[in-house]
Amino acid sequence: MQTPSLVEETVNEELPGVTQPEGPIKGKRRQRLLQGIQRISSSSSLQQLKRSRTSQSPYANRGSLSCVSLSGHHSPFAQYPSGAASPGYLAHTSPGTPTTEYANFEDIETRRAVRKLAHGSSPCLVPNSIALPAELVTNRTRRAPYEFWAKMPDEIRVHILSFLEPKELVRMSVLSKEFHKYCFDGQLWTNFDATDFYKDIPGASLAKIITAAGPFVKDLNLRGCVQVEHEKKTEVIVKACRNLVNATLEGCRNLPGATLHSLIKANERLANLNLTGLPVVSNSTCKIISQHCPQLESFNVSWCKSMDAKGIRMVVLGCPKLRDLRAGEIRGFDNIEVAKSIFETNRLERLVLSGCTELNDQILQTMIHGIKPPVDILTDRPIVPARKLRHLDLSRCKNLTDRGVGAIAHLMPDLEGLRLSGCNAITDSPLEKIVASTPRLTHLELEDLAELTNGFLSKHLAKAPCASKLEHLSVGYCESISDTGMIPVIKSCTNLKNIEMDNTRIGDLVLAEASAMVRSRAARSSTYEARPYVGLRLVVYDCSLVSWTGIREVLSWNAEIRQPSGTTPTYPTEIIGLKCLYSWQQTVDQHTQRVLRGDFLAAGRLERKWADYMQANEEAGLSGAGVRRRRRRAREAQQLHADEEGAGAGRRRARTMASSCAIM
Incomplete structure (x- = not known):
């Protein structure tokens, strides 16, 4: 006889009118029994049935679950009333109500999946759900961005x-x-250069910037700032700038004279001062400079019409560190006292007197020899200290002759630049002595010297000590110069970088020799990515003997790719920049651009098509049989040349479409 289970006894005790069958409880009766038990699960009569949880339960502590849904249609435990727990779980009840744990049922219909949690995060809660405890929720507050x-x-x-x-x-x-x-901030404006925006900035803004950065400004460049004219604005600038070292006021023609004088007096550390073209500069200004600028090294007063050479004398005597003096087109250089002061100080390294038409042979000799110097009886040369001049500009001083220019010879061993352009009375004689006694000469400008001959170039300049160092040579408008004089110079002066030969009688041989000189001195590169540079600039426009064949020689060398059999191709690293006849210049510029960007094949193709075009033009100009045929070839060559330059891209496309339609 089976002993009744605890559940059956409880049912008999709570339901006295129910008769219990002897056999085991069937399936339907079991379901009805469970429903009845669920209805009475909160009864106080079941407190004695409570037993302790097993130690193997993973949910021994209360609140260990993430959440328990109390909604019937959203929860996976919806088959159970709100007061009952799912099989194998603890039922949470209201405070004061005993909790009951039921054993797992074996029926597969009653099993439910376990809700899994990822890293303790709470899933999306539905209404009537219980969230995680506050101590288990991770604080994910976004950190404020770093204020860099x-x-x-x-x-x-x-x-x-x-x-x-x-x-x-x-x-x-x-x-x-x-x-x-x-x-x-003043530290950003220590160098104030208005070259790029001097036309756009208002005077008020200019004064404001200089006022804010005034104590820090050391280099001030107001070149072309005509808006600096109002007295109040200029006074603000003068009061702010107290530490200037370099000042350029060129072109500030509205600057008041009193303001300029105040600026000079307030900046005693001025080393470079440029007052080019200012109408307010006078001899009084030069006197103030000589008294308040003992550190002055460079002084430029070219084209200042309100002063003369007497002001130059004050600055030369009052500024012991003066090295650079530029006084182009200044009147009064026929004063012997000015020349004497320049000779006695002997500190100048650069002297620019271009356009000083009153300068004559006596004044120039006094600047170099002094007054009545002792003479060496063997060499017939004055015995005086050598001059420290390195750059001398006497261009457009038309009163100078061979006697005055000859004084330069043998007394300027450090001379590097000499400009005598426009001195029409000069012949070869003084120049021969000058180039023979100036071994450091690098720049020589002899433009528009009608008496200059090929003999000076071929016999003296090509053999002078300075031939290997000469970089710049200008003989433009010297109509007597031809291939006879220039070819020896190009052969000997292998370091030339700029040659100006416009309006002379040179021909194609000079261009060929220049190409050969560059070819011999320039190394070649085996790397295609290497880009060449312009190492020699030739100016040959308005030369009647220069033809397109000489121009082609230069273009061909610029784009030459050498590839001997079985070796790696080499490319030029140095090319020639050419300025030639106006009608050819566009082709030359296009060719040079392609070479500079490394497109040698396109440059060579342009050179060949241009040569065909020029040759066809020459043939078209001839008379006799075949004139129409030659003219047709000329037109075809001209079309191909225009296509290569890109000028007729639209026409080329139209012609291509027309030919395609004709073929179709």
Whole structure:
């Protein structure tokens, strides 16, 4: 006889009118029994049936589940009433109500999947759900962004802004007050150069910038700033700038004289001062400079019409460090006292007197020899200290002759640049002595010397000590110069970088010799990516003996690719820049651009088609049989040449489409 189970006894106890069958409980009766038990699960009569949880239960502590849904249609435990728990789980009840745990049922219909949690995160909760405890919820508050610019040191901010151009700094200053403060920091304006924006900036803005950065400004360039005219604005600039070292006021023609004098007096450390073309500069200005600028090294007063050579004398005597003096087109250089002061000081390394028409032979000899110097009886040369001049510009001084220019010879051993262009009375004689006694000469300009001959170039300049160092030679408008004089010079002066031979009688042989000279001195590269540079510039326009064959010789060398059999091809590294006849210049420029970007094949193709075009033009100009045929070839060559230059891209496309339609 089977002993009744605990559940059956409980049912008999709570339901006295129910008769219990002897056999086992059937399936339907079991379901009805479970439903009845669920209805009475909260009864106080079942408190004695409570037993402790097993130690193997993974849910021994309360609140260990992430959430338990209390909604019937959303929860996976919807088959159970709100008061009952799913099989194998603890039923959470209201406070004061005993909790009951039921054993797992074996029926497969009653099993439910276990809800899995990922890293303790709470799933999406539905209404009437219980969230995780506060101590288990991870705090995922987003960290505030790092204020990089605000926490950066001021020195680094200023250093970053120092890479901006002045126009960019002014634009950035309107972003905020903070940027305005840093953009107008004086450390950013130690070098104020208005060359790029002098036409656009108003006078008020210019005064504001200089006022903000005045104590820091050392290099001030206001070239062309005509808006600096109002007295109040200029006074602000003068009061702000107290530490100038380099000042350029060229072209500020509206600058008041009193303001200029105040600026000079306030900056005693001025080393370079450029007052070119200012009408307010006078001898009084030069006197103030001589008294207040003892550190002055460079002084430029060219084209200042309100002063004369007496002001130059004050500056030369009052500034012991003066090395560079530029006084082009200044009146009064017929004064012997001015020449004497230049001779006695002997400090100048650059002297520019271009356009000083009053300069004559006596004044120039006094500047170099002094007054009545002792003479060496063997060489017939004055015994005086050598001059320190390195650059001398006497161009357009038309009163100079061979006697005055000859004084330069043997007394300027450090001379590097000499300009005598426009001195029409000079012949070969003084120049022969000068080039023989100046071994460091690199720049020689003899433009528009009608008496210059081929003998000076071939017999003296080509054999002079300075031949290997000569870089710049200008003999333009010397109508007596031809191939006879220039070819020996090009052969000997292998370091030439610029030759100006316009309006002379040179021919194609000079261009061929220049190409050979560059070919011999320039190394070649086996790397296709290497880009050449212009190493020699030739100016040969308006030369009647220069033909297109000589131009082609230069273009052919510029784009030459050498590839001997079985070896790696080599490419030029140095080419010739050419300025020739106007009608050929566009082709030459296109060819040079292609060579400079490394497209040698396209450059060679352009050169060949241009040669065909020029040859067809020559044939078309001849008379006799075949005139129409030659003219047709000329037109075809001209079309091909225009196509290669890209000028007739639309016409070329139209012609291509027309020919395709004709073939179709």
